[in-house]
Amino acid sequence: MRPHRTLTARGGLMLFSGVVALVCGFVIGQRELVGVGLFLLLVPPVSALTILGATDRVVHSRALHPPRVPAGTDTRVLVRVGNSSPTWPVSWVRIEDTLPVRLGYEPRYTVGHLAPRAVRDVTYLVRPAVRGRYPVGPLRVSVVDPLGCVRVTREVGGPTALLVTPPVVPLAVLGASDGSQGENSPRRSVTGAGEQDPIPREYRYGDEMRRVHWRSTAKHGELMVRRDEQHWREHSTLLLDTRDAAHTGEGPWSSLETAVSVAASVAVNLLDSGHELRLHTERGQLFTEHASGVLDGLATVEASEADSLYGGISTLEGARGSSASLVVAVLGALSPEDASALSRVRGSGLHVAVLCARAAWNTSEDTRRIAELLSANGWRVLPVADPTELPALWQQAISPGSSGPPGRSGFPPAANPRAGEVPLTPAAPHVPREGSR
Numbered sequence: 001m002r003p004h005r006t007l008t009a010r011g012g013l014m015l016f017s018g019v020v021a022l023v024c025g026f027v028i029g030q031r032e033l034v035g036v037g038l039f040l041l042l043v044p045p046v047s048a049l050t051i052l053g054a055t056d057r058v059v060h061s062r063a064l065h066p067p068r069v070p071a072g073t074d075t076r077v078l079v080r081v082g083n084s085s086p087t088w089p090v091s092w093v094r095i096e097d098t099l100p101v102r103l104g105y106e107p108r109y110t111v112g113h114l115a116p117r118a119v120r121d122v123t124y125l126v127r128p129a130v131r132g133r134y135p136v137g138p139l140r141v142s143v144v145d146p147l148g149c150v151r152v153t154r155e156v157g158g159p160t161a162l163l164v165t166p167p168v169v170p171l172a173v174l175g176a177s178d179g180s181q182g183e184n185s186p187r188r189s190v191t192g193a194g195e196q197d198p199i200p201r202e203y204r205y206g207d208e209m210r211r212v213h214w215r216s217t218a219k220h221g222e223l224m225v226r227r228d229e230q231h232w233r234e235h236s237t238l239l240l241d242t243r244d245a246a247h248t249g250e251g252p253w254s255s256l257e258t259a260v261s262v263a264a265s266v267a268v269n270l271l272d273s274g275h276e277l278r279l280h281t282e283r284g285q286l287f288t289e290h291a292s293g294v295l296d297g298l299a300t301v302e303a304s305e306a307d308s309l310y311g312g313i314s315t316l317e318g319a320r321g322s323s324a325s326l327v328v329a330v331l332g333a334l335s336p337e338d339a340s341a342l343s344r345v346r347g348s349g350l351h352v353a354v355l356c357a358r359a360a361w362n363t364s365e366d367t368r369r370i371a372e373l374l375s376a377n378g379w380r381v382l383p384v385a386d387p388t389e390l391p392a393l394w395q396q397a398i399s400p401g402s403s404g405p406p407g408r409s410g411f412p413p414a415a416n417p418r419a420g421e422v423p424l425t426p427a428a429p430h431v432p433r434e435g436s437r
Helices: 009-028 031-050 214-220 255-272 291-299 310-318 336-343 364-376 387-397
Strands: 004-007 058-065 068-070 075-083 090-097 108-114 119-126 132-136 139-144 150-156 160-165 187-189 229-231 235-240 276-281 284-286 324-331 350-356 380-384
Touching (some): 004 009, 009 031, 058 139, 058 160, 075 090, 075 108, 108 119, 160 291, 235 255, 235 310, 255 276, 255 291, 255 324, 255 350, 255 387, 284 291, 310 324, 310 336, 350 364, 350 387, 364 380
Parallel strands (some): 235 276, 235 324, 324 350
Antiparallel strands (some): 004 150, 058 075, 075 119, 090 108, 132 160, 187 229, 276 284
């Protein structure tokens, strides 16, 4: 960015006074007054020459500690400003860091006089309330001449990225009661051979001698060792509803942020428990190699323009023939068609549906009917208005022999429903969501 030069209030007043003195001196014929006017007119231009190239001598660096934080926590921004010239000082420096609106007000600091090779450190805190990737910077540097008549402003450097991940709440480990996790989890041979006659492999440097299979060694004439054993790994599938039409609200209080936080909590819990996870939205699959990668991916997930959830439901239907031990769907407002399609997803594993209570539901009656439809088809329904409500509901849903939260669906029962029938009403036209806090 090219430097932008402006007059300060003092410089403007000096020019105005110079013009007045010059005119009055000519009118009344006073040479002394004319001289004063000329002097006042020349001071700002001469002052501007003293700071020529001063902004180019101001260098800076920026560091975020840490550069990746959960929403609602602080990160410290350290800005180091210095004078790169070994000879010329910079008279008066003021800095302003550029921040997005969601990170708060842009901080302004007066650094003051910078001697040759001098360095100053400035720190401030930001607390992002909503997940996302935010640019911090560039830095706006203002230099004023020693008389305070002219200000030169320039943006230096580029922005530094701050990654804000969704908040995560701790959840109970699935299957922890049966000792299926950690060191006590079941093991199996890579080849599936029986323990009495395992299929060995050639000895490799570093293998322990206690794993040598002497019978195969004698048969092959070279050292053979038993193959490694592996933990059984559970397979789980997680569906996150990110449709814009299914959610309402803005900022940290929106139902979409609630859904993303719930999905992040479940995903981290399953990955930390040793599950192989498939994470989908209605638009496709997300990265699930490890927990930090999942959080980084969910940090930048945006609302989609899809009208139907069928793209995500089809991934669950494709997993019916697999060995998925857990299927979790984190949902916004569902239409009767999407609810019916989701209710047909069945399997041998546990199925949990998390309904965001503050989503774009038409009426509470529609919410209750959707919940009852899913419950009647084997889903354990958890109505969640805030992520902090999830741990208790999750603990009850995954408990062995549990049929889900009280009332199965977690909603009040319908008045005199006919046996075996769950009424559904067509969804009303969607009302554009309004910001709420």
